[in-house]
Amino acid sequence: MDRPETPDIAPLLTPILAHHGHDASKLLQILRDVQDACHIIPAGAIDLIAVHLGVPRVNVEGVAGFYSFLSTRPVGEYQVLFSGNITDQMLGQDDLMQYLCNKLWVESGKVSEDGLVSIAGTSCTGMCDQGPAALVNGWALTNLDRNRLDLIGELIRSRKPVAEWPPMLFETVDNIRRADVLLGEALAPGDAIRAVLARGARKTLAEMDNSNLRGRGGAGFKTASKWSFCHAAIVEEEGHVICDIGGHPERFIVCNADEGEPGTFKDRVLLNSYADLVFEGMTVGARVVGAGKGFLYLRGEYRYLLGQLEGVLKRRREAGLLGDNILGQADFNFDIEIHLGAGAYICGEESALIESLEGKRGRPRNRPPFPVTHGYQGRPTVVDNVETFACAAKIAAQGGAWFAALGTAQSTGTKLLSVSGDVSRPGIYEYPFGVTVRQVLADCGAEDPYAVQISGPSGTTISWKEFDRRIAFEDLPTAGAFMVFKRKRDVFDAVRNFTHFFAHESCGFCTPCRVGTALQQKIIDKIHSGHGTPSDLEELKRLGHLLKTMSHCGLGSSAANPVLDALAKFPDAFERKLAGLAFEPAFDLDGALETARKITGRDDEWAHL
Amino acid sequence: MSKTISIDGQSVPFEEGQTIMDAALAAGVYIPHLCHNPEFTPHGSCKLCTVKVNGRNVASCTMPAVEGQEVLNDTEELNADRLALTQMLFVEGNHLCPACEKSGNCQLQAVAYYLGMMSPHYNHFYPQREVDASHPDVILDRNRCIYCELCVRASRDADGKCVFGMSGRGIGSSLVVNSASGRLGDTNLAVTDKAVQVCPTGAILIKGKGFTVPIGRRIFDHYTIKQIQTGGGPHE
Numbered sequence: 001m002d003r004p005e006t007p008d009i010a011p012l013l014t015p016i017l018a019h020h021g022h023d024a025s026k027l028l029q030i031l032r033d034v035q036d037a038c039h040i041i042p043a044g045a046i047d048l049i050a051v052h053l054g055v056p057r058v059n060v061e062g063v064a065g066f067y068s069f070l071s072t073r074p075v076g077e078y079q080v081l082f083s084g085n086i087t088d089q090m091l092g093q094d095d096l097m098q099y100l101c102n103k104l105w106v107e108s109g110k111v112s113e114d115g116l117v118s119i120a121g122t123s124c125t126g127m128c129d130q131g132p133a134a135l136v137n138g139w140a141l142t143n144l145d146r147n148r149l150d151l152i153g154e155l156i157r158s159r160k161p162v163a164e165w166p167p168m169l170f171e172t173v174d175n176i177r178r179a180d181v182l183l184g185e186a187l188a189p190g191d192a193i194r195a196v197l198a199r200g201a202r203k204t205l206a207e208m209d210n211s212n213l214r215g216r217g218g219a220g221f222k223t224a225s226k227w228s229f230c231h232a233a234i235v236e237e238e239g240h241v242i243c244d245i246g247g248h249p250e251r252f253i254v255c256n257a258d259e260g261e262p263g264t265f266k267d268r269v270l271l272n273s274y275a276d277l278v279f280e281g282m283t284v285g286a287r288v289v290g291a292g293k294g295f296l297y298l299r300g301e302y303r304y305l306l307g308q309l310e311g312v313l314k315r316r317r318e319a320g321l322l323g324d325n326i327l328g329q330a331d332f333n334f335d336i337e338i339h340l341g342a343g344a345y346i347c348g349e350e351s352a353l354i355e356s357l358e359g360k361r362g363r364p365r366n367r368p369p370f371p372v373t374h375g376y377q378g379r380p381t382v383v384d385n386v387e388t389f390a391c392a393a394k395i396a397a398q399g400g401a402w403f404a405a406l407g408t409a410q411s412t413g414t415k416l417l418s419v420s421g422d423v424s425r426p427g428i429y430e431y432p433f434g435v436t437v438r439q440v441l442a443d444c445g446a447e448d449p450y451a452v453q454i455s456g457p458s459g460t461t462i463s464w465k466e467f468d469r470r471i472a473f474e475d476l477p478t479a480g481a482f483m484v485f486k487r488k489r490d491v492f493d494a495v496r497n498f499t500h501f502f503a504h505e506s507c508g509f510c511t512p513c514r515v516g517t518a519l520q521q522k523i524i525d526k527i528h529s530g531h532g533t534p535s536d537l538e539e540l541k542r543l544g545h546l547l548k549t550m551s552h553c554g555l556g557s558s559a560a561n562p563v564l565d566a567l568a569k570f571p572d573a574f575e576r577k578l579a580g581l582a583f584e585p586a587f588d589l590d591g592a593l594e595t596a597r598k599i600t601g602r603d604d605e606w607a608h609l
Numbered sequence: 610m611s612k613t614i615s616i617d618g619q620s621v622p623f624e625e626g627q628t629i630m631d632a633a634l635a636a637g638v639y640i641p642h643l644c645h646n647p648e649f650t651p652h653g654s655c656k657l658c659t660v661k662v663n664g665r666n667v668a669s670c671t672m673p674a675v676e677g678q679e680v681l682n683d684t685e686e687l688n689a690d691r692l693a694l695t696q697m698l699f700v701e702g703n704h705l706c707p708a709c710e711k712s713g714n715c716q717l718q719a720v721a722y723y724l725g726m727m728s729p730h731y732n733h734f735y736p737q738r739e740v741d742a743s744h745p746d747v748i749l750d751r752n753r754c755i756y757c758e759l760c761v762r763a764s765r766d767a768d769g770k771c772v773f774g775m776s777g778r779g780i781g782s783s784l785v786v787n788s789a790s791g792r793l794g795d796t797n798l799a800v801t802d803k804a805v806q807v808c809p810t811g812a813i814l815i816k817g818k819g820f821t822v823p824i825g826r827r828i829f830d831h832y833t834i835k836q837i838q839t840g841g842g843p844h845e
């Protein structure tokens with residue numbers, strides 16, 4: 001294997017390793033820093049890191065090879081990654097990316113000859129309400145258009161450090177369009193914790209139970225049950241620990257801020273403007289289950305929030321809301337550490353997230369055992385969504401009955417929706433559960449809506465016939481994404497985008513998903529290129545069955561949802577594109593000549609079959 | 610009294626801590642499997658061992674046996690799905706059985722026979738994968754790797770070496786070895802290592818042993834994988 005020439009990396013590595021305390025569980029954080037500094041993870045760095053952390057080299061190489069934002073081949077000094085969500089595409093992302101490529105004389109997916117720049121696509125960066133979006137060296141760019149790309153092109157050509165680029169390029173907004181109890185009514189930092197200390201942990205758990213709060217990350221598991229399992233895991237193990245003794249160091253509270261589901265961006269807004277509420281909820285959870293340590297797992301795409309979040313944590317420590325003896329309570333010690341992801345949707349899956357927190361490849365674990373009993377470092381761990389913790393803080397302060405009175409019986413409280421696509425007012429909408437899709441569409445100014453993707457690619461596609469359905473666990477459960485497509489859109493484009501997403505994000509651990517998502521993408525592409533036949537549609541259904549029933553985790557088991565939904569609800573979208581024969585070979589004779597055409601620079605009639 | 614589960618209506622005893630697969634193997638009940646080897650920690654990746662428990666699919670090699678479980682195993686639907694997974698494993702790599710030294714001793718091939726695979730069904734991926742012949746005694750042909758990670762587990766847990774590991778992601782996953790050069794010859798792998806013996810396919814082969822047993826006299830030329838893996842094979 002050839003190893004790219006690298007300068008002596010030891011001097012560069014020493015401070016990075018020291019900063020992370022030579023701790024193997026910080027491997028991902030270390031590799032992120034190396035990537036930042038070198039625009040590659042050099043083979044020599046892998047050797048050294050392995051030696052210094054005392055882990056096998058293969059493990060380091062395995063982590064370096066897993067995450068999209070780490071690369072063992074050089075990327076440009078400036079790496080521009082265009083957000084590839086369907087909503088970005090609908091806003092003209094493909095053209096814009098090509099525009100920048102032409103401008104900088106670079107082919108997408110390649111590095112320019114001088115090593116200055118590389119341009120490629122990436123999964124949704126969570127800026128769907130202010131797209132087209134991209135990342136430059138990991139920093140979020142929004143509202144891209146040709147003018148901005150002209151400027152960006154100039155900045156890159158003049159080698160201006162990204163830190164000195166005009167702040168306007170990185171401006172992000174919350175776009176809160178409808179606020180209810182979570183976003184509308186402020187809670188003073190510390191109020192929820194004070195309420196917990198006054199009431200006691202056991203009674204707080206009872207309030208959580210009464211509230212009937214269900215997880216906002218998608219699965220909708222009852223939060224109080226999860227917390228009590230986690231708490232009970234210790235009781236069982238040690239035989240005598242009782243609930244009100246907090247600060248037990250071996251239990252963990254993890255806030256899942258991976259928000260990788262395309263079309264979802266409500267956690268970004270919570271963390272940007274309601275971080276206190278989220279950290280407060282984690283602290284409440286810590287008191288209830290008796291955890292001494294918490295993690296916020298922040299997706300790499302949101303690294304621009306890291307600085308301000310660290311600031312909030314610092315302020316909370318100074319205010320006695322984190323750290324030792326929280327609010328003067330002698331046995332209440334809890335602190336929060338932030339870990340950054342590095343471009344892997346699968347790390348939103350709770351057990352993969354824990355692996356990633358431990359500095360490993362983000363591979364979902366075998367279950368049982370579940371994280372509530374064997375989580376981070378094998379210890380009882382609660383993993384909850386950002387919004388779940390925000391709700392928990394409110395419940396701790398205002399009581400379970402107050403919360404349970406909102407929404408529907410099975411889906412209490414409110415839900416944040418991230419609305420994007422063909423609407424005039426994209427952004428965050430908070431509704432009590434039970435709101436109809438039609439109502440949301442009216443409020444966000446949807447133009448001639450035809451289909452809505454609820455809860456992202458892994459959720460449900462609904463057609464205009466179903467707009468009276470309700471956002472609720474008992475009807476349309478959602479992690480928050482709400483992507484609107486107008487009548488003029490081709491649903492097939494969305495399906496194709498989503499199948500590419502799943503194939504790109506499959507972790508590769510299990511056969512049905514690793515191979516099945518790749519096969520699904522190939523068939524969809526075949527149909528897209530006009531070579532599809534009815535037998536391909538049958539094959540898609542069969543693959544869908546395998547993905548759904550045989551996969552190891554939720555990524556694989558939902559990877560066929562957009563295909564199966566669209567086949568059932570928008571069969572035209574496929575049939576229009578079929579070649580009309582019973583069988584068409586997958587091998588594209590003309591396509592096979594493409595390489596020859598490229599080499600010879602020909603594209604005339606005689607160069608095609 | 611020992612606890613029992615039922616597999617396809619047959620009562621199968623188990624001990625606390627055993628998986629459904631453990632219990633089945635002990636009772637001579639065959640559940641197709643590739644990434645499982647009773648000597649190593651269950652992995653749960655190939656999904657061939659999927660069974661239906663109370664209406665839900667689970668990987669039997671990782672699912673603990675629980676008193677009273679009603680397990681469906683040898684059903685038409687499950688075998689059809691297992692066949693499809695096997696076909697997926699064939700097309701994602703480059704498996705040219707007639708030219709492979711492992712032919713006849715290969716578990717992937719044997720499972721395919723058992724499940725009645727007549728064609729690969731899916732289009733071949735024809736991936737480009739590296740062959741590594743740098744080690745004096747062992748050859749690593751990644752074209753035949755099915756990512757069962759048995760070599761990874763064996764090297765780590767039995768040999769105490771960590772010669773093998775996984776890198777990449779999704780369909781771009783790859784088996785990597787523990788040396789800066791990326792070559793097997795630069796690792797401390799020894800031909801006697803457990804890791805060299807466990808590969809279910811022809812991805813890891815010992816050099817200098819080509820066709821010492823001729824084709825036609827190999828294990829699966831005479832026995833089904835079911836016979837071999839449930840103790841009904843040749844008796845030594």
Ligand SMILES: Cc1cc2nc3c(=O)[nH]c(=O)nc-3n(C[C@H](O)[C@H](O)[C@H](O)COP(=O)(O)O)c2cc1C
Nearest residue numbers: 215216217256258259260348349350384385388554
């Ligand atoms: C592929 C995959 C991706 C996921 N991504 C996220 C995510 O980004 N954020 C999240 O909160 N939950 C995500 N989940 C769900 C988590 O596994 C877990 O159920 C959730 O964090 C639990 O929190 P909750 O009970 O508060 O919803 C994902 C699940 C899967 C299978």
Ligand code: SF4
Nearest residue numbers: 507509510513553556
């Ligand atoms: S279903 Fe996909 S993402 Fe989940 S473990 Fe299997 S390969 Fe990985």
Ligand code: SF4
Nearest residue numbers: 754755757758760808
């Ligand atoms: S080389 Fe063999 S044992 Fe190792 S992962 Fe590949 S198929 Fe499994």
Ligand code: FES
Nearest residue numbers: 653655656658670
């Ligand atoms: S044998 Fe159980 S998943 Fe492979």
